[in-house]
Amino acid sequence: MEAGSAVGARSTWPPAVLNRDRDRDRARAPRRVRCRAAAAMPPSVRTVSIPFADLKERDRDLSGKIEEGLGPNGLGIISISDVPDFPALRRTLLRLAPRVANLPEDVKKELEDPDSRYNFGWSHGKEKLESGKLDTFKGSYYANPILDVPTTDDVLVSRYPSYCRPNIWPADHLPELEIAFKALGKLMLEVGLMLARHCDLYVMQHGVGQYDGESLEQTISRSRCHKGRLLYYFPRQFSAQKEGGDSVSSWCGWHTDHGSLTGLTCGLFMKNSVEVPCPDSAAGLYIRTRDNRVVKVTFGEEELAYQIGETTEILSRSRLCATPHCVQAPSSENASNVERSTFAMFMQPDWNETLNFPSEIPYHQELIPPNGALTFGEYSERLVNKYYEGKT
Numbered sequence: 001m002e003a004g005s006a007v008g009a010r011s012t013w014p015p016a017v018l019n020r021d022r023d024r025d026r027a028r029a030p031r032r033v034r035c036r037a038a039a040a041m042p043p044s045v046r047t048v049s050i051p052f053a054d055l056k057e058r059d060r061d062l063s064g065k066i067e068e069g070l071g072p073n074g075l076g077i078i079s080i081s082d083v084p085d086f087p088a089l090r091r092t093l094l095r096l097a098p099r100v101a102n103l104p105e106d107v108k109k110e111l112e113d114p115d116s117r118y119n120f121g122w123s124h125g126k127e128k129l130e131s132g133k134l135d136t137f138k139g140s141y142y143a144n145p146i147l148d149v150p151t152t153d154d155v156l157v158s159r160y161p162s163y164c165r166p167n168i169w170p171a172d173h174l175p176e177l178e179i180a181f182k183a184l185g186k187l188m189l190e191v192g193l194m195l196a197r198h199c200d201l202y203v204m205q206h207g208v209g210q211y212d213g214e215s216l217e218q219t220i221s222r223s224r225c226h227k228g229r230l231l232y233y234f235p236r237q238f239s240a241q242k243e244g245g246d247s248v249s250s251w252c253g254w255h256t257d258h259g260s261l262t263g264l265t266c267g268l269f270m271k272n273s274v275e276v277p278c279p280d281s282a283a284g285l286y287i288r289t290r291d292n293r294v295v296k297v298t299f300g301e302e303e304l305a306y307q308i309g310e311t312t313e314i315l316s317r318s319r320l321c322a323t324p325h326c327v328q329a330p331s332s333e334n335a336s337n338v339e340r341s342t343f344a345m346f347m348q349p350d351w352n353e354t355l356n357f358p359s360e361i362p363y364h365q366e367l368i369p370p371n372g373a374l375t376f377g378e379y380s381e382r383l384v385n386k387y388y389e390g391k392t
């Protein structure tokens with residue numbers, strides 16, 4: 001898919017079935033766009049960044065930065081600098097991604113969980129791309145870094161398998177994965193809660209009354225269904241599919257995260273097991289802006305980024321906005337054998353959380369009952385039906 005063209009119709013993340021591409025008019029261009037010299041180079045934008053020392057002050061006024069990064073004219077992503085312990089935890093986990101992907105096939109098979117629609121454990125080639133073909137470009141390892149067993153209630157487990165089934169860990173083959181995954185996931189939740197507090201302050205300052213019941217901070221802290229995703233992007237020449245190789249979404253298709261808030265690390269590139277700098281300045285994360293342009297978004301490898309999910313956009317009455325995004329693979333000559341690893345922490349409401357939807361919402365209006373109240377679990381089920389079975 002070409003940069004700037006309409007996004008397609010499919011999605012990638014959790015539940016894998018729930019992200020949805022959207023193409024929407026946006027009001028204004030993001031600030032601080034730096035145009036690169038060569039015409040082929042995409043415009044590149046740095047995320048708005050908040051130092052951790054400021055973020056952890058609960059009552060500090062960060063509304064200017066929240067608005068610039070996450071408000072109606074922002075990119076829907078913000079980064080936090082100087083988070084203690086983050087760089088080491090990131091590197092330790094991301095280096096394990098190729099090791100998971102290179103486990104013997106029979107071991108990886110045992111780490112799959114079809115009953116959760118591959119939303120726990122190893123998942124490769126199970127999601128569909130914009131083209132409708134199965135995604136073989138990346139592999140994912142999914143787990144809840146906070147709770148190994150979110151519930152023991154069998155009714156809930158069969159009703160919401162993508163949230164409620166237990167974690168799977170490669171205890172015999174890669175025991176360090178569980179430790180590193182949980183450590184980074186917990187840190188990303190803690191810092192995410194701090195950011196959520198400032199998002200709540202901003203939304204309330206901007207006139208959304210009765211917001212307490214839908215406080216992002218409280219919703220996230222009550223939830224039992226957060227999900228970590230360790231992503232491994234295969235070197236492109238090893239992918240079964242060659243088509244779409246040069247498009248902006250050549251590594252990860254266009255989608256908008258569905259939940260509340262997504263923590264994201266800067267991708268780590270490796271070649272023959274050695275960490276390398278990104279081999280192609282065009283490779284990496286792209287976002288569709290409010291005014292319908294596609295820009296490359298960058299943040300430092302020591303920074304922890306957060307993206308707004310669609311559920312937060314709806315509940316905040318669009319004071320906070322989610323944006324469609326995708327990942328481009330490197331395409332230059334020296335990019336052969338280059339692989340990319342990253343980690344996303346999807347924070348979302350509990351399956352049991354009642355969401356009070358506004359009477360007017362930008363998407364999925366048809367799923368909401370007349371009184372506007374629905375649990376997140378029920379809402380997710382309706383989304384799955386909408387996308388997969390055409391039912392509402």
Ligand SMILES: O=C(O)CCC(=O)C(=O)O
Nearest residue numbers: 013231252285327342344
């Ligand atoms: O790989 C990345 O940088 C982004 C991944 C992503 O957007 C997702 O998993 O939802």
Ligand SMILES: [Fe+2]
Nearest residue numbers: 013256257325
């Ligand atoms: Fe995403």
